[in-house]
Amino acid sequence: MDAMALYDGPRGGRATLLAATLGIGVAGAVSAARSTGWLEGLELAGYDRLVRWQAEGEPSQRVAVVRIREQDLARYGHPLPDAVLVRALERIAEQSPRAIGVDLYRTEPPPGDSRRAFETLGAAFRRDSRLVLIEKLPQDDDPGFPAPRFAAGTDQVGFSDVVIDSDGVVRRGLLILWDDAQRSSLSFSLQLALRYLRAEGISLAPDPERPEHVRLGATSIPALESTTGAYVSADARGYQFLQDFRPGRDGLPTYDLPDLLEGRLPAAALRDRVVVLGTTSRSVKDDFVTAHSAG
Numbered sequence: 407m408d409a410m411a412l413y414d415g416p417r418g419g420r421a422t423l424l425a426a427t428l429g430i431g432v433a434g435a436v437s438a439a440r441s442t443g444w445l446e447g448l449e450l451a452g453y454d455r456l457v458r459w460q461a462e463g464e465p466s467q468r469v470a471v472v473r474i475r476e477q478d479l480a481r482y483g484h485p486l487p488d489a490v491l492v493r494a495l496e497r498i499a500e501q502s503p504r505a506i507g508v509d510l511y512r513t514e515p516p517p518g519d520s521r522r523a524f525e526t527l528g529a530a531f532r533r534d535s536r537l538v539l540i541e542k543l544p545q546d547d548d549p550g551f552p553a554p555r556f557a558a559g560t561d562q563v564g565f566s567d568v569v570i571d572s573d574g575v576v577r578r579g580l581l582i583l584w585d586d587a588q589r590s591s592l593s594f595s596l597q598l599a600l601r602y603l604r605a606e607g608i609s610l611a612p613d614p615e616r617p618e619h620v621r622l623g624a625t626s627i628p629a630l631e632s633t634t635g636a637y638v639s640a641d642a643r644g645y646q647f648l649q650d651f652r653p654g655r656d657g658l659p660t661y662d663l664p665d666l667l668e669g670r671l672p673a674a675a676l677r678d679r680v681v682v683l684g685t686t687s688r689s690v691k692d693d694f695v696t697a698h699s700a701g
Contacts, residue, residue, distance in 0.1 A: 447573060449636030454575070454697035457651060468602060470676055471660040472498065474685040478663045484690070485516040488523035490667070492530050494683060497666050499534060501676035505601035507538050507594060509566070509684030509692075511551045528556035538597045540566040543583060564594030568694060569646060576694045578630060581620065582645035598680045605678075620645065651696055 472494070474486060482490045491510070498506050515524035531537050531554075539557050543565045544550035553563040569578040581596050592600075599622075600610060608623040619628050630646040632639050661671055663683075685692065 446636050446638050450571065450573070450575070450577065453577065453636060453648075454700065457649075457697040458700065460650070466658060467679070469658050469680045469682065470503075471658050472663060472666050472681060472683045473660055474663045474683070474687065476687040476689060479685070479687050479689070481664070483516070484687075485512075486510060488515055488520075488527045492523070492527050494663060494666055495530055495534075495537065497669075497671075498676055498681050498683065499536070501671070501674065503676045503679050503681045504536065504605055505538065505598045505680045506534070506536050507540075507564075507598045507680065507682040507684075509540055509594070509682055511542070512539060512554050513552055514554070524554075528554065531556060531562065535562065536601055537562055538594060538601070539563050540594050542566055543585075543591060561592075561597070563591075564597035565591050566594050569641075570694070574695050575699075576696050577649055578640075578646045579649045580644050580646055581627070584644065598682070602680050649696070651698060 479486070491508070491512075495506060495508070512527070515521060531539070539553045539562060541553040541563050542548075542551040545567070552558075557563050565580070565583060567580060567583065568576050569580060570576055571578070579595065580593050582593070583591050585591070596610075603609070603622060606623075611621050613619040613621045613626045616626070616628075619626050621627070627647050630637075630640070630642050630648060632642045634640070634642075635648060659675070661675060665671055
């Protein structure tokens with residue numbers, strides 16, 4: 407084609423100039439809107455949709471849940487007595503899981519429980535390095551909720567703190583937090599993941615190319631920054647990352663506490679898995695909104 411055919415005289419030149427000017431103006435307006443945070447909500451909602459689209463498929467075979475329901479609390483008591491908790495942990499351990507997470511706060515024996523049962527729990531904890539307890543770290547005026555004294559100074563404790571975005575949705579995960587003295591604490595989920603991956607020879611290490619980033623095997627996990635993705639001025643303290651929840655179409659395999667205690671679980675239901683013991687009772691508030699909560 408003749409190059410001159412692409413040019414339609416002064417009128418065509420003015421149209422081209424106008425289109426270019428409009429394009430630059432629109433790009434500038436979008437950039438300004440994004441930098442001031444006006445588009446953050448829309449972009450985060452788009453991220454949520456992407457997470458939901460990717461979640462279809464079979465449920466994870468790596469994680470299983472043993473749930474304590476409202477009727478179980480009525481039956482066994484709340485907080486769950488130490489003797490019942492020890493029996494549950496023994497039942498879980500019999501199935502040879504790779505990691506056992508206790509998603510129940512425990513500092514002292516529950517009211518009315520015996521000191522002996524609490525000491526038995528401590529002994530069970532010390533015998534089994536697969537066990538991980540939770541703690542809530544102190545923050546500002548919140549004193550937190552420490553793990554039991556028998557777990558202090560061990561690597562069998564993980565914090566349960568989460569990051570909630572301004573619209574009330576949990577999109578970011580926390581791997582590591584540092585206190586004012588720069589002492590590090592690992593999250594409950596990271597402690598469990600490390601125990602699962604240990605059997606495959608995978609451990610946590612600095613990225614050889616960017617030592618400020620952590621690495622699991624061949625996978626680097628870049629730390630979230632205040633302007634990562636859709637965020638404009640996010641609080642990026644600690645070592646955060648964007649969650650990519652993939653629970654599968656039907657969620658995680660879930661079993662009830664009475665079935666566990668009374669030996670009604672399939673023989674290999676928990677084998678080689680991360681098993682999390684926690685409550686789904688409505689009377690014990692522990693619910694958070696995620697990308698999968700839409701609708």
